[in-house]
Amino acid sequence: MKTKLEVKNLSYSYHESTGETTALSHISFDVRDGEFFAVVGPSGCGKSTLLSLLCGLLKPEEGSILIDGIPREKSRAVIGYMLQRDHLFEWRSILSNVSLGLEIQNPRHRFPFARANAARRQTEEQNRRDLLQMLRTYGLEAFRDARPSQLSGGMRQRAALIRTMALKPDILLLDEPFSALDYQTRLEVCDDISSIIKTQKKTAVLITHDLSEAISVADRILVLTARPGRVKTILNIDFGPGAERPLERRNAPEFSNYFNQLWKELKYDETTV
């Protein structure tokens, strides 16, 4: 399978008047097309910095990020980013919330005198239809005109996913997207969302501090060391066919082996530091 995302020798430091903090130091890895890739590590190891670099919110100080072999800045690939909290806007309906990305990408009023040409109108119409289809598929159709506060935590997170997916991203970045939910909802939403991502065959990078979450969804797991973050190891996760969904994986016998393996990697790191 071809490589979707390549990270080479990536480093990043934060600069403040009180001093310099190295968040990431010489990170290299690659993610294959359609792969679900997870990144775990102790808190403060630069996990979120890594995501910010991947989606272009921060510029790397050293090293490079390639998407389909093209440098990130030049690539026209769309990167979807899902944050820790859903950040649905209370002043917008659900439909209006999920179309936020499209609204930003295709501003209708920026050139008031330029009539949208037929092709563009058609794309917009298509986008709208896709959006409604997604709402239908993920059980939110009845709530399209509802306010976010009327939805449960799980439904809100699904709406946030639709908002991200509406831009048809090539790569999906997930920044602990389940961490704000209570445990039971979290298991359900994680199951839900990772199934959606897998059926759509999206390439995804998940950042989490929850080891069992990482094992239950990922194809491979990258373990980072404590600050400054370095690549400790990359673990292959294979449950074989028949244990694809996170909840099935959690019940599989291999699960605890993977957990112990991952736990040792992290623990060994802590004792050496």
Place this chain on the structure above:
Amino acid sequence: MKQPCDFLSESVRIAENAVSLRQLEYLAAEKRRRTQIRIVRTMLLVLFLALWELMTQLDLIDSFIFSSPSRILACFLQMAADGSIFMHIGITLLETLASFFLTVIIAVAAAVLLWSSRSLAEVLEPYLVMLNSLPKSAMAPLLIVWLGNSTRTIIVAAVSVAVFGSVLTLHTGFMQTDADKIRLITSLGGTRRDVLTKVLIPASIPLIISNMKVNVGLCLVGVIIGEFLSARAGLGYLIIYASQVFKMDLLVMSIVILCLVSTALYQLISMLEKRIKD
């Protein structure tokens, strides 16, 4: 924030769905309490006015100095008959509304400008703080010299009272916008302008309105200061004129009307706030 009457109507709605005896008792008690409060509130005013009137009638206090409810009413009716009081109220109201709208527009625009440039905000901050804490009444005589004895002076004075604090409050509020919401817009490919129109302004509507509540009061203060110094009409002018010719009935009446005007303006914005929330 829920208004008391909302709370009641909501309780009634709940009660219709599942009417337990305890709930009904609770609602009845709550209703009784509200009625009592309303009665005591009204009684307090009636008692105060009656006592005032009685004491002047019995010559316990001098009605020439302290005026009296009946004299105030008489004064009002007399001025209402020739319409002059409405002209004075209208002028003060107009000046207040004009300066209020100017303040809101200037404050929002300036706060957005400061938000969009961190360096500009840092450069200007000490000056804004200084101008905000400066007693604006000290500036009024200067404004008269610069701008003359006119409505313009009054409006500028009123704006100057409210605008600096307003800019500071709004700017602080803008800076506290959830950083993750800004990240969200950026990650969706949005520019700074998208952040402004899609997050900052909509998220700050409640702040802007609560700031408007403060501004309308401050603008009225500014207008009265302005009218004290440079006016030939308006409630502030009436107060100064009345004190100079020792017409205490006119003076107290103007203050009473001012009370009503300021309450009415405040309520108007509260209504706007409620409408936007729903």
